[in-house]
Amino acid sequence: MRSLVEHRLRTVIRQFQVYGDLLAASPYGSGHINDTYATTFNQSGAPVRYIVQRINHDVFTEPIRLMENVVRVTSHARTRLAGNGGVDISRRVLTLVPGLDLKPYVIDENGSVWRMYLFIEGARTYDVIETCAQARAAAKAFGEYQSLLADLPGVRLHETIPDFHHTRRRFDALQRAIDEDICNRAGQVATEIAFVDEREGDVDDLLALQARGGLPERTTHNDTKLNNVMIDDHTSEGLCVIDLDTTMPGLVAYDFGDLVRTVTAAAAEDERDLEKVGTRMDMFEALAEGYLSTAAAFLTAAERASLAIGAKLITLENGLRFLTDHLQGDVYFKTSRPDHNLDRARTQLKMVESIEAQLDTMHRIIERFGG
Secondary structure (H helix, E strand, C coil): CHHHHHHHHHHHHCCECCCCEEEEEEECCCCCCCEEEEEEEEECCEEEEEEEEECCCCCCCCHHHHHHHHHHHHHHHHHHHHHCCCCCHHHHCCCECCECCCCCCEECCCCCEEEEEECCCCEECCCCCCCHHHHHHHHHHHHHHHHHHCCCCCCCCCCCCCCCCCHHHHHHHHHHHHHHCCCCCHHHHHHHHHHHHHCHHHCCHHHHHHHCCCCCCEEECCCCCHHHEEEECCCCCEEEECCCCCCEEECHHHHHHHHHHHHCECCCCCCCCHHHCCECHHHHHHHHHHHHHHHCCCCCHHHHHHHHHHHHHHHHHHHHHHHHHHHCCCCCCCCCCCCHHHHHHHHHHHHHHHHHHCHHHHHHHHHHHHC
16 A cells, blocks of 8 residues: 555656655655645755645545635735745745646546645744744734735635634534434533533624624635644744645634634643643733734724634634534544544533633733734
């Protein structure tokens, strides 16, 4: 099986405009969606690395449209940075390597879509937050990413995963899973269902405000985890936002909120001891400071006021998703133990409770940095 994968990878690589002899290719990173490889080529006696990825068609059902988005956002971000006198742009924006036919992707014999990026040297990603400085740097990078794309011209980007952050539809999907109860698990989670039901009135808050014209639709990343920002090895600054597959129309509150959900968590996402779960406000303050240092200039007052609400709703939304998957038999998220998705759901709901208790403080912090 290994030789078959290697043969397939080598066949794909030969269809990109990359030169030199392939020295090595191996799986890379901690992502769970796409198949990602780091490849090394001998180019005039020097080793040069590239990232090669196979897009997961099960998650992203229209990969060509996805790649159209990636080309548009990386091209526009590069143009904006150059116009602002930016330096080291090839390390600050992902650079696609075209195929031999000049398309930004290659389709293999099985119909899978592959892409190749220049490898960004001298930087790395972190799966676990270590310091407030890292939180500040990551949030600053995501704020800059949104800012660079705030004036993206042309038609609306494709929705690579429709209704990805539509909290009402996530709530409704849970209700259907409860009603169907195909794994006979609903009785096990009565407490969690009651917690969610008590907050049904909250799930429409941002969407309703957007529908009334109170919140503008922006180009957002939609998966703002710490490990989707490369941190420079020497300056410790957020260098480049990566994993752009979910970049599409959205609300800035969900992007900022997902940073809060993942970075401020005092415990692992699947922690069983809920006494350890909560929101670290020193991390929240670092996120607010970093994000607003680059995003405040384009945000409206209503958007700034929505940021803390976004933290609560995106955390609730993830709780809904984990609980739904548990009831449906663990068909979407990978699990490594019985009730793994239930543990994740309980952690997210405990985080919601923690955020609710500190919302007023969060609003004051945002006002201080974004005023």
